[in-house]
Structure formats: structure tokens, C-alpha cells
Amino acid sequence: xxxxxxxxxxxxxxxxxxxxxxxGAMVFSNTLLVFMISIQFGMYSLMIDNTLKVFTGHMQIQxxxxxxxxxMRQTVPAVVPLASHxxxxxxxxxxxxxxxxxxxxxxxxxSYGIGIFGVEPEFEPQxxxxxxxxxxxxxxxxxxxxxxxxxxxxxxxxxxxxGDELTLLGSGLDGSFAAAVVDIVGxxxxxxxxxxxxxxxxxxxxxxxxFAMQGAGHQVVVGAETLDKATLLQxxxxxALPEAADLVxxxxxxxxxxxxxxxxxxxxxxxxxxGILVILVAFSVLNTQLMSVLERTHEFGIxxxxxxxxxxxxxxxMLETALMGMIGLVxxxxxxxIFTTWFTVNGLSIPGMEEMAANFNLPAxxxxxxTPWTTVAGPIVVFLFTLLxxxxxxxRLHRLHPVEAMRTH
Amino acid sequence: MNKRLLLVLSLAVLPTSAADIEPDATRIxxxxxxxxxxxxxxxxxxxxxxxxxxxxxxxxxxxxxxxDQTLVRVVEPKKDRGSGTxxxxxxxxxxxxxxxxxxxxxxxxxxxxxxxSDFSNKDIARADDIVDQYDHTILKREEVDGxxxxxxxxxxxxxxxxxxxxxxxxxxxxxxxxxxxxxxQDGELVxxxxxxxxxxxxxxTIAKRQRMVKTxxxxxxxxxxxxxxxxxxxxxxxLFTLSNLRNPRD
Numbered sequence: 041x042x043x044x045x046x047x048x049x050x051x052x053x054x055x056x057x058x059x060x061x062x063x064g065a066m067v068f069s070n071t072l073l074v075f076m077i078s079i080q081f082g083m084y085s086l087m088i089d090n091t092l093k094v095f096t097g098h099m100q101i102q103x104x105x106x107x108x109x110x111x112m113r114q115t116v117p118a119v120v121p122l123a124s125h126x127x128x129x130x131x132x133x134x135x136x137x138x139x140x141x142x143x144x145x146x147x148x149x150x151s152y153g154i155g156i157f158g159v160e161p162e163f164e165p166q167x168x169x170x171x172x173x174x175x176x177x178x179x180x181x182x183x184x185x186x187x188x189x190x191x192x193x194x195x196x197x198x199x200x201x202x203g204d205e206l207t208l209l210g211s212g213l214d215g216s217f218a219a220a221v222v223d224i225v226g227x228x229x230x231x232x233x234x235x236x237x238x239x240x241x242x243x244x245x246x247x248x249x250x251f252a253m254q255g256a257g258h259q260v261v262v263g264a265e266t267l268d269k270a271t272l273l274q275x276x277x278x279x280a281l282p283e284a285a286d287l288v289x290x291x292x293x294x295x296x297x298x299x300x301x302x303x304x305x306x307x308x309x310x311x312x313x314x315g316i317l318v319i320l321v322a323f324s325v326l327n328t329q330l331m332s333v334l335e336r337t338h339e340f341g342i343x344x345x346x347x348x349x350x351x352x353x354x355x356x357x358m359l360e361t362a363l364m365g366m367i368g369l370v371x372x373x374x375x376x377x378i379f380t381t382w383f384t385v386n387g388l389s390i391p392g393m394e395e396m397a398a399n400f401n402l403p404a405x406x407x408x409x410x411t412p413w414t415t416v417a418g419p420i421v422v423f424l425f426t427l428l429x430x431x432x433x434x435x436r437l438h439r440l441h442p443v444e445a446m447r448t449h
Numbered sequence: 450m451n452k453r454l455l456l457v458l459s460l461a462v463l464p465t466s467a468a469d470i471e472p473d474a475t476r477i478x479x480x481x482x483x484x485x486x487x488x489x490x491x492x493x494x495x496x497x498x499x500x501x502x503x504x505x506x507x508x509x510x511x512x513x514x515x516x517d518q519t520l521v522r523v524v525e526p527k528k529d530r531g532s533g534t535x536x537x538x539x540x541x542x543x544x545x546x547x548x549x550x551x552x553x554x555x556x557x558x559x560x561x562x563x564x565x566s567d568f569s570n571k572d573i574a575r576a577d578d579i580v581d582q583y584d585h586t587i588l589k590r591e592e593v594d595g596x597x598x599x600x601x602x603x604x605x606x607x608x609x610x611x612x613x614x615x616x617x618x619x620x621x622x623x624x625x626x627x628x629x630x631x632x633x634q635d636g637e638l639v640x641x642x643x644x645x646x647x648x649x650x651x652x653x654t655i656a657k658r659q660r661m662v663k664t665x666x667x668x669x670x671x672x673x674x675x676x677x678x679x680x681x682x683x684x685x686x687x688l689f690t691l692s693n694l695r696n697p698r699d
Binding site for chain 1: 498523557
């Protein structure tokens with residue numbers, strides 16, 4: 041073993057308790073960082089997944105301008121053949137055609153303005169979580185049935201139950217009166233009040249018939265296995281569109297611009313917190329190392345008068361810090377990974393968070409996401425700041441005069 | 450006939466018309482609405498909804514009685530024949546023969562377009578709210594081709610259930626409305642109803658063709674042309690009922 045390294049290692053354990061206390065601070069902050077970063081990224085992917093799973097999907101094919109104006113006439117022509125062509129070409133079931141219209145839904149007693157989706161009953165469950173959230177009755181079955189599923193809040197507002205009739209009124213694609221009487225076959229409950237109050241889904245063929253769509257729809261939703269795959273898939277989908285068609289493929293960030301912004305805002309506030317934590321640890325290391333250098337002034341004076349240069353001593357101090365930091369890193373990462381992994385299995389629920397979580401489409405129980413990156417990123421930053429903190433004590437050695445130093449006790 | 454006699458005569462015939470006294474703003478607005486609706490009326494009209502990439506034309510028949518009751522029924526296109534709306538005071542019902550149901554428009558939907566047009570349900574239903582629920586002042590008075598045109602500003606009362614900040618009407622001294630502009634609470638012009646053609650019809654001088662344009666979408670408008678109108682006819686109250694909206698007896 042290198043003599044400097046051996047010296048450093050021995051020096052470290054001259055003050056066992058102090059070293060362990062400093063290492064303890066590092067381990068603690070590292071564990072905390074691993075845990076918090078894992079939770080944070082687990083939450084982001086949940087937020088993205090859950091938000092996109094409701095209606096949006098990873099990308100959508102729409103008419104240009106539809107995203108902003110949502111006008112009835114900004115259609116995707118022959119939307120069902122287009123969706124089935126894409127399903128076949130990409131061998132994916134997670135592609136579904138949709139129509140969307142604003143309409144008036146009336147029960148015997150009451151009327152409300154709602155958004156009506158026309159969906160493909162057999163493919164919608166692949167791209168949206170709504171079909172799975174039908175708590176009463178069943179989801180849509182046939183393409184051209186006069187059926188509808190509505191949100192739980194809407195059902196309550198309209199005072200209707202499964203089996204009741206609902207009258208829909210709206211404006212067709214040609215401006216004509218669109219009207220239909222449909223049976224309520226299912227009531228979904230997403231827990232998100234806005235969705236449960238304002239939306240209903242009916243089979244696409246009935247929708248097209250009611251709104252005189254002539255085979256057109258408003259969106260083709262595409263879901264990918266993961267976000268990364270979606271990014272790769274987007275240009276392929278765009279290339280697979282019929283050449284003459286004036287259509288655009290929009291990714292989830294374009295469709296849900298608020299989502300990325302919310303994540304970025306949360307991320308910057310979280311990183312600010314982490315920054316403070318890391319700086320606190322760095323100061324505790326600075327304190328320890330400064331103390332250990334100062335208490336060895338006499339000893340350093342002797343070795344310097346024997347001919348050891350300040351630079352060499354400085355490296356020794358740095359090495360001591362690096363060793364200490366390394367112990368903190370390894371122990372912290374291990375402790376953090378174990379601690380966090382326990383929660384990835386059992387989940388974490390913070391009492392009173394349910395309501396806030398619902399706002400971000402999050403479940404009440406959160407499962408952190410442990411990856412190599414979330415495990416080492418925090419500890420490595422702590423390690424680097426530890427080294428940085430040792431620079432000052434190490435540089436102080438250059439100002440040491442051997443004779444004066446030897447006199448201090 | 451000297452001028453004085455003419456004045457006396459016209460006063461006798463048209464007891465409400467302005468004489469040599471300065472008319473007040475509220476009365477001008479009330480007269481304009483009464484002039485347009487009469488005590489009762491029957492109108493055949495065409496509504497054209499224009500969009501940059503398409504246009505839709507509808508023929509309709511409308512009956513009005515008093516200040517509150519209006520029944521409108523679609524004649525053409527055939528597809529929508531029999532569809533209609535009934536308004537009474539501030540409530541509105543719509544009927545579609547496709548589902549054979551009468552549905553009351555909830556108040557939250559009153560701001561939506563009436564029959565897909567640039568007129569809102571409220572524009573159709575509330576007609577004379579402007580008289581009672583607004584304060585009126587004459588902004589300007591000008592002579593155009595020998596006709597006096599009053600520019601009246603109408604500001605809704607604090608408690609009026611109105612989305613507008615103010616409305617500005619240009620009304621001729623024969624109570625034909627030339628222009629009706631709607632401003633939001635921030636004072637921005639939202640939409641404007643302009644009379645494009647004025648002529649004699651049903652024994653009155655009225656705006657025969659009017660166009661509603663929203664400021665934000667200058668290429669989109671809705672035009673209503675009056676093809677025929679009869680004023681002061683005898684209309685039964687049973688005309689303005691939900692059962693008549695559903696099963697026309699005219």
C-alpha cells in the first residue's frame with residue numbers, strides 16, 4: 041500500500057468518534073437524498089403515466105390547429121380506417137380513434153353541458169384508464185349501440201342511474217341539429233372531479249351518426265410502452281400517415297404542456313432543498329477537517345522541518361477526506377437503497393396528502409423508483425462537495441511556518 | 450298643410466314618437482325594441498352562418514308576443530325541419546324531432562351559440578332585459594341624410610345577470626337600430642350586430658338584414674334576413690307552450 045494512503049487511513053482513525061460522526065452526517069444525508077430523489081422520480085413517472093393514461097395517450101394524430109381551437113370541423117377524415125391501418129402496421133393494440141364534441145346532456149330533470157367522446161369500445165381500454173374505472177354497470181361493447189358511459193359526478197348531478205335514458209343535443213359537423221337518446225350502461229369514477237363531472241363516452245359509430253361526422257373523427261390516440269419508446273415512435277407514426285392527409289402528430293408534452301412545467305417547477309424547488317442539505321454536510325466536513333488540521337499543527341511543523349513539503353501534506357489531508365467521503369458514499373448509497381427499496385415494495389402514504397395527490401392524478405400511496413442513477417447521483421454530489429470542503433484546510437498548510445508550528449501545542 | 454298641422458297629425462298617429470322635446474335614452478331603447486317586436490309579430494327569416502370554409506343557411510319562422518314570448522321553428526334545411534326553440538321571459542327550451550324531446554337550456558348554456566350561430570341563446574331570450582336592467586345615456590346625436598341618429602350607451606345595473614360591461618346602440622329617430630355593440634367588463638368590443646339593409650316591411654321601416662360579427666373572428670359571421678313580417682296579429686297564448694313546441698298546430 042502507498043505510504044501516503046496508509047498514513048491517511050491511519051490518521052482517519054486517530055479520532056474515531058469524530059470520524060464516525062462526520063461519516064454519519066454523510067450517510068444520513070445520502071440516505072435521505074437517495075430516498076427523496078427516488079420518490080421524486082417515482083412521482084414524476086406516475087404523474088406522467090396517470091395523467092396521460094386518462095385520455096391523452098403518449099401522442100395523438102389530429103388536424104392542424106385542433107389542439108388549440110378544438111373546433112368541430114377540424115377533423116381527421118376516415119378516422120377508423122386510419123386507426124386500424126396504424127394498428128396493423130405497427131402491430132400495436134394501443135391505437136384508438138376518437139371523436140369529440142360539446143353537447144347538452146339531459147335527464148328527465150336536469151341538463152348539463154358536457155364533453156362527449158366517441159370511442160372505439162374494443163380499443164379505448166388500451167389507451168385510456170377510463171374504461172377500467174367503470175364502477176357501476178359495464179363499459180361500452182358494440183360500435184354502433186345507443187349507449188353511453190358517464191362520470192359519477194355527472195350521474196349524480198343529472199340524478200340518473202344505470203338503465204336510464206339520456207338525451208344528447210349538440211351541433212353536427214354540417215351545423216345541423218345533432219340529437220340522440222342513449223342508454224346509460226356504465227358510470228365511471230376516476231376520482232378526479234373535473235373528469236367525473238364533465239365527460240361521457242359513447243361508441244364512435246353512434247357518435248359519427250349523431251353528429252353527422254361522415255366517417256371523420258378528431259383524434260387518433262397512440263400509447264407506447266414507455267415514454268422513451270414514445271419519443272422514438274412519433275416520427276414513425278408521422279411517416280406512416282397517408283401522404284395527402286393534412287394531419288399532425290403531437291406528443292404528450294404538446295398535448296399536456298402543464299405537466300412538464302409542473303414537473304420542472306417541482307424539480308427546481310426540490311433541487312434547491314438538496315443543495316442546502318449538501319452544503320450543510322460540506323460545512324460539517326469542513327469543520328472536521330479544519331479541526332483535524334489545526335490540532336496537528338505541531339506535528340505538521342515537525343514533518344515539514346524534516347523536509348516534507350506543504351503540497352504533500354495537503355494531498356494527505358485531501359486523501360483523508362476522500363477516504364472518509366468514500367465510506368460515507370458507499371454506506372449512504374447502500375443504506376439509502378435498502379431503505380428506499382423497502383418502500384418500493386410497501387409503498388409510502390403520507391396522511392393528509394390524498395387530496396393534493398389527486399390533483400396531480402397520483403394515488404394516495406406512492407412507490408419510489410430505485411434505479412442506479414437515483415441511488416448514486418445524490419451521494420456522488422455529496423462526495424464532490426466533501427472534497428471541495430477539504431480544499432481550504434489543505435491550502436492552509438501552505439501558510440504554515442515549520443518553526444512557529446512546532447511551538448504550538 | 451303647414452308644418453304645425455303635420456306635427457299634430459303625426460303626434461296623433463304615433464303617440465310615442467319624439468316631438469320637439471329631447472327624448473331620453475331609456476325611452477329610445479324601449480321604443481326601438483317595441484318597434485322591432487311590435488306587440489306581436491310573425492316573421493319569416495333566413496339565417497346564414499358563415500365560416501371561412503363553409504356556410505349554412507336556414508329558413509325559420511318566428512312568432513313573438515309581448516316582451517317575453519318567442520317561438521322559432523326551423524323550416525329548412527329539411528334535415529332540421531321542426532326543430533325549434535321557445536323562450537319565455539329568460540328561459541329557453543329547445544325541441545328536436547329526431548329525439549322527440551323538449552329540453553330546457555340550463556342557464557350555464559345560455560352563453561352558447563343559438564342553433565350554432567354567432568347569436569347566443571341569451572341574445573335571443575333576453576331581448577328586453579336591456580330596458581329594465583341597464584342605465585342608458587345618450588352619448589352622441591348626429592344627423593345622417595336628414596335622419597337623427599342617437600348613440601346610446603347602456604350600462605347594466607350592478608346586480609344584473611349580464612356578462613357585458615356595456616352596450617352601445619346606434620338608433621335612428623324612427624327607432625331602427627343601426628348598430629348594437631357588446632363590450633366586455635374590460636371595455637373590449639366582443640361582438641357587434643350591424644344592420645346592413647333597412648327597408649319597408651310589414652308596414653314599418655325595419656332592419657331587413659342584420660349581421661353579427663365577433664371581434665376575434667372577423668371572418669365568421671351570422672346574418673339574419675327578414676323575408677316577411679306581419680305585426681300586431683292576434684296570437685293565442687297556446688302558441689307559446691311546450692306542447693306546441695313539440696307538436697306544431699300552426
